[in-house]
Amino acid sequence: MTTDTPEVLSCKGLRKRFDDVTAVDDVSFTIAAGETYGLLGPNGAGKTTIISMVAGILRPDAGDVLVEGVPVSTRTTEPKGRIGYVPQELAVYPDLTGRENLTFFARLQGLSRVAAARRVAHVLGVVGLTDRADDRAEHYSGGMRRRLHIGMGLLHEPILLVLDEPTAGVDPQSRNAIMDNIRELAHSGLAILYTTHYMEEAERLCDRVGVIDAGRLVAEGTRRELVALLGERDRISLSVDGDLGHAEDVARLVPAVLGVAARGRGLELLVHDARQCLPAVLSALAEEDVRVRAVEVDEPNLETVFLHLTGRALRG
Numbered sequence: 001m002t003t004d005t006p007e008v009l010s011c012k013g014l015r016k017r018f019d020d021v022t023a024v025d026d027v028s029f030t031i032a033a034g035e036t037y038g039l040l041g042p043n044g045a046g047k048t049t050i051i052s053m054v055a056g057i058l059r060p061d062a063g064d065v066l067v068e069g070v071p072v073s074t075r076t077t078e079p080k081g082r083i084g085y086v087p088q089e090l091a092v093y094p095d096l097t098g099r100e101n102l103t104f105f106a107r108l109q110g111l112s113r114v115a116a117a118r119r120v121a122h123v124l125g126v127v128g129l130t131d132r133a134d135d136r137a138e139h140y141s142g143g144m145r146r147r148l149h150i151g152m153g154l155l156h157e158p159i160l161l162v163l164d165e166p167t168a169g170v171d172p173q174s175r176n177a178i179m180d181n182i183r184e185l186a187h188s189g190l191a192i193l194y195t196t197h198y199m200e201e202a203e204r205l206c207d208r209v210g211v212i213d214a215g216r217l218v219a220e221g222t223r224r225e226l227v228a229l230l231g232e233r234d235r236i237s238l239s240v241d242g243d244l245g246h247a248e249d250v251a252r253l254v255p256a257v258l259g260v261a262a263r264g265r266g267l268e269l270l271v272h273d274a275r276q277c278l279p280a281v282l283s284a285l286a287e288e289d290v291r292v293r294a295v296e297v298d299e300p301n302l303e304t305v306f307l308h309l310t311g312r313a314l315r316g
Ligand SMILES: Nc1ncnc2c1ncn2[C@@H]1O[C@H](COP(=O)(O)OP(=O)(O)OP(=O)(O)O)[C@@H](O)[C@H]1O
Pocket: 018, 019, 021, 022, 023, 041, 042, 043, 044, 045, 046, 047, 048, 049, 050, 197
């Protein structure tokens, strides 16, 4: 890589241990301007630890974070000023209006009264809260509070926006609004680093995805590139009655089954050829009195990729 590459963020060989837990193990990736990069992994995989190091809040044991080629460290303010960091915990004052919340942070960042008012009005528009700007935040929905929170990360005009599970705990409609906001921000040229354990979000929103498992980046690429890692493999979804753990154990023993994960009220199976192996799966389950209510053969998705790479489900 040369110094004039268009990468906004470059992480090289990041490592972090907490006592005897290796939270992040040799993670490297880059994000270009206008690109949305998703870190996808289950709870505890190390996503928050990675982005805390990117945001300069946590010092890596090894490795570097560079923003436009300039190292980020916990001791310096530059180039942290180029990063908008939106952590999981909401920092919204409920008894202030949306506009007052943003103005408070804009003034803390040293903007004059006039400059703050102008910037806040712009950010309220970006996050779609102009109509409700003068209502107190305590009357906002969870999704609106999240968007206000994202707005706080945009006040200082960052070039890199870092979002830690920004849709956690919001309803599907608000989730869509948040994702629309993020897409617009990427179109405007921001580089976006996004963490999620929702496969659907990563698939819809991210140009490239880094799959994180137990602190390691186990694969990286576009959705198409990641699915191509599976080769000629199919995904079978089964809805079953009764003991899901037992059904999972039975399915795992069928020779043609490459991976099994319990999900919701059913099982996801990774197989070589669904049509060929389905009879064996169904008869093995029937022999063990597992009742199958529905069978679907689907295109592989990022969940299947995760199952293939780790042998486990992304989420239960
Ligand atoms: N301050 C800390 N002290 C000790 N262990 C920690 C600390 N922070 C994180 N860990 C551990 O490091 C690992 C990675 O945690 P991290 O929060 O980065 O995962 P995550 O992928 O962001 O999960 P989640 O989606 O639940 O936030 C976990 O095993 C966690 O328990």
